[in-house]
Amino acid sequence: MKETLLMIISLIILFSSFLYVSPAKSNSVPTQCYNHPNPLNGKYREAVSCPTSKQKVITSNLAATGSKNMFDVTLTCGVKNVSLCDEVKKTFETAGNIISSALILNSIITINASFIDFCVSMGECGGKSGLVTLGGACPARSIPLQDDDGLVRLYPQALVKQFQFKTHPEYGPYDILAMFNSAGTNFWFEGDGNMGHDQQDFLYVVLHELIHGLGFASNWGDYINENNPKAMTPDIALVPDGSDSTLKFNGFMESAFDKYIINMSSGHRTSEITNKLNTFANETGTKFSDDDDFNAKFKSSPQYKLALNMMKTVITPSSLGFLPHDSNDLAEAIILETHLNPYQEGSSVSHVDFNTYNTTNDFLMKYLADLGVNLRTMTTSRGCTEIIGPKLKLILETIGYATSDYPNPYIPSVTITSNNLNTNNLNTNFSGNIESVSSASPKMINFNFETLIILNLVGFITTRYLLKDF
Template sequence: GVYVDCDYETSQYVASKRSKNTNDYMFEENKLQIVEFVCDSNDTDLCGKARNAFEIAGLIITKAFIFHIPVLVNVSFTNFCKTLNVCGDEAPIGGAKSARHILMRDDDGIDRLYPQALVKQYKLQPHPQFAPYDIKADFNSAASWWFKSDGKPIQGQQKDLVEIILHEYFHGLGFKSNWDDWTDPQTSLQALSPLPLFRLDSQNSSSLIFDGFKESAFDKYLILRSSGQNISEFNTQLNFFAGGPGAKFQNKTNFENQFYNSTQYNQIAKPMFINAQTAKSLGFLPHNKKTKKKAVILETSLIPYSRGSSISHVDLKTYENTSDFLMKYSINLLDTLDGDVAKGGNFSGGPIGPLLRSIMETLGPTLIT
């Protein structure tokens, strides 16, 4: 398996909401099970409310999808100023990601990285080596959180913890593209590719063997909305770089320099960087939809390109105030989960809108009808 780091949501992702009373969810078995919960606050009431928020978010997802195997979550609710030395307005409010990604051969013959939570649902025998939990969630206990159970209106810089957890859980369950600028930030490279994988050369431990650019499970369904062309076709072309997987490089810098001067960089990776900054250029086409018009529009309007926000969210302008608000990259101040559900027309499925349901069903979890 390959461990892939994802970025935290910053306080730009200001959020808050839940669709029903807390207790409405508590009678079901939670399929997103918290296996470890660390809270460093001396405020036991805050720790209790935070844990409850994670339980509620898990139960909302449990009500929407069938998980044959429970999804295990490791939660840290800690003061980022102390643990990460990131304080004040600079501090992110939190995030969640898959604890491990596993390379799986897809039905189109392409190897893609799948989040462990989804791979477990396939009940493979023998199964690949799994991490002890499926999703790692890290949230900042020093952020200003709002809890519905307090019975007070949201105010100031408060964010509804349940809404942000819910959003982040979906990233941990596979709502995440691997198309990114994976090169070192010091370089002036401005191009996108899926994650380049390497392994050490057993003959010469100082050199790297390139194993190819690897898409995520999510990337299989990305299309160019103008033509309907599948983005995976671009990655097939990218993987001709340097003769393809198996190529050897002295180090990562040597790889980057050669990539920068390659046909693949100039004809595919650079245009993808432009696509990622062209509004409404990319879409996710669910497995049961056939025409490009049915694609869910992804976030490609941000200039400059924003790692973690671009591509791996739905288009803000299109889905603001709709039933599919949840996976926008940003939520307005003073919004709550209940308020967003109401603004979106009180969809019967609560905060998990019909398009998000179709995306997740495409990736693996079966819908509860």
Template sequence: MPSIIYIISLIIFLSWSRNIIVSAETWCYDTVNPMDQDNPTPVRCPAVTEKSDNIYHDVGINPGASTNMFDISFTCDPTTSQTTCDKAKESFEKAGEIFTSVLSLNTPIRINASLIPLSDDTTLGSAAPARLIPLKCKDKKIRNFPQSLVKQFQFSTHPEYAAVDIVAVFNSKCNFYFEGDPTITPDQIGFLELIVHEIVHGLGLVTNWKPLLNSKPVSELTSALNLTSNSDSTQPVVYYGFIETIFDSFIVTNAGDKFSNFTEQLNDFTPYGTKFQDQSAFISAFINSPEYNISQMVLSYSQTAYSMVFLADPHSELVWLESNINPYSKGSSISHFSMEIYDNTTDFLMTYIQHPGRSLETALQQNNATCIIGPKLLYLLETIGYATPNNPNPQKPSLIEFHSTKSKTTSWKNSNTTTTTTTTTTDTNDTITTTDSQTTTKPTTSSLFSSTESIIFNNNYGWINLVISLSVGGLFFASGGWIF
């Protein structure tokens, strides 16, 4: 029987929710402060139609192109020296050039970046999508996409965009090394490597698999909870399931089980639209349900070595995700490449620790890399939807079809019809066979160490009153290097 502490902690968590607002508009979720990514702000983003002269056509950039498709709005703390501010701004421009050289971008990506003092001296910085936008994927499921990616799809009519695509903040108190400085010292962190890493998170390497309860240690992981609620925990609440990000949709276990299937199983908890007497009743029902066991199983995967893989299409590449940290570490687990496998490879960038005292030039030389964007990272970005010269036509989602909120909302579940697809992928000597339940071989590397609002849409299965509540990203701390 779950302890009363779990129940109380989830009541506190749910009490942050706002009053429900039903609308036929899209509700997007904005992150203003990337240091606080667990509390995105729900905003109306009604459909807007672009003028033809506002749509970029055939301006995808090829490798080596001089055009920078990143528009940087930079703010620097006035107490920081002008020299440091100029070096930081130049680093952001360089980062934009790096991404422009490997991605075929048709629409500029706007970043609001700051170098300011943060309250925690050990925090290096963070970045996040400024807005997450719900779109319908090929499998008819609704997932959240980063705005920077949605803009590349060039919908003539689309949910309204935020003013910027990525928000980023970095700590001016930290001892950063800038390209061109004298030899890096052992306690310095390479600024360019740091911001390129963070921009990748802003481009969409973010997960919705997070703890549901505020318990320590963490007891479960779920996709973002969709639950109507308000500040009064004694009032009725209505359940509308869980939602994942586009990144999450490509995660599989080392046995080939898709994490999207786990989200679907969580959504079998009770029919959509089920009303509970109050938050306590919902909590009690969920933690005593079979679906709660699913959330505990996902937690187990997240802290078991070599148990989680991003299955990159169309290359059938395996990208092993960080699951070696035990216990689970929010902000480090899942949303990074495996430290054990990739730290000393061309894909060193997206591990959760950056080594102090190492410049980017040295990192590239040590890992025989020609570009900071490693091949597997590029496959990942292609898979979630970014075009590249080698993959100019990535899969494109569709807009949600909206209908009048006057229509009756009914309980809904996915059809029980099951379609089994088998795909075999090979990555060097590693093989994963993907179905609803298959097996895999482990990598050969040895083991070392809520805000809520609602929308109504038709998803071709029936009416859904969907309440979206998101939790993405995490805090980044220095600890024998830097961990985020």
């Protein structure tokens, strides 16, 4: 394929600066759930009361029709072209079938999807900058669960449902929110015939996004220096204390994905850094007058140096890996995307390494994708038999999804007891040989996927997208 005909897409996950919550009774550990009502604004989260519930979830889908698709899509299609709306609906169903075939899902995953003209519906028309938002997707709700290493982590509702707790935090009506701009780009759908070099396979975008919605996402980011990333921490939970107007620090909140990230040079889990960051509460206490007070005190603390060092790590090629279940061998770690310098929020860490996996059968969760090539062709050209590759399957198994090869995954506890705010527990490092992985710069132009802009570059027209995943 000619590079001049490539359109590069970077699929980005955007996270909130802080886990802001509405006033509510606060305990010593985080108990609120967090809704993400706008997939186009990943920095906005709403804390909601999610009291213990015994509500049941749907455990079979359309049994009367014999469907094996465990995804139930509610689609709002805002275009007048009925055939196009049907193609969008079919694409979500196809993506659901692909994932349902790879995983053992015991509870239906609900998706609230929209395919609308953002300019007409929301006034997002790009303006003079030429930027046009293409779309986004995110977990509809994140739920804090207690992990066996003492940390509380945020799990996507879609995954929590699969654990089938008898009692659990109350679920929201949807598991994943997805919104795509019908006027954003020239999407290609199965059955359209030959694919143009300026088209993007809608199935690829939807499938990639749904995987993020299932929990393939890191919470590591810079939540202190918004405009100029310098320091990396997990999400920061600041909640109203309830007794006064102060904010209470409930710790740094990793995602389910983050539990298994390791430093490839030392073999240590990055959760060890989270534990050390949480000792910040030992020196300052847990109450702050506002977020600026927290920022100022954290920047002047010894723990801030850990965050600065972590930024160096996430821009060092092949520095981080995801160690799958039942493994202590670093050679088996799945290399994460850390060759991008400067750091790119959402692209870095929350994808597999482009250089390592671009030409393999685990290409789906790389941060760059070629335009002009449909998903089926990308799969067959790499000699794949399944769209969801073996390493991606391992990641999904490890965070908690069951498969035929791994029917009994790890399940965290619904009962929260601590978030290691008053301890300095460090996990033991992993054994095994450290395998160096080449991470040369790709021969592609690196574009963030949040908005759409047309640029004159190296004598040809290229389109820049940035999809506001989460």
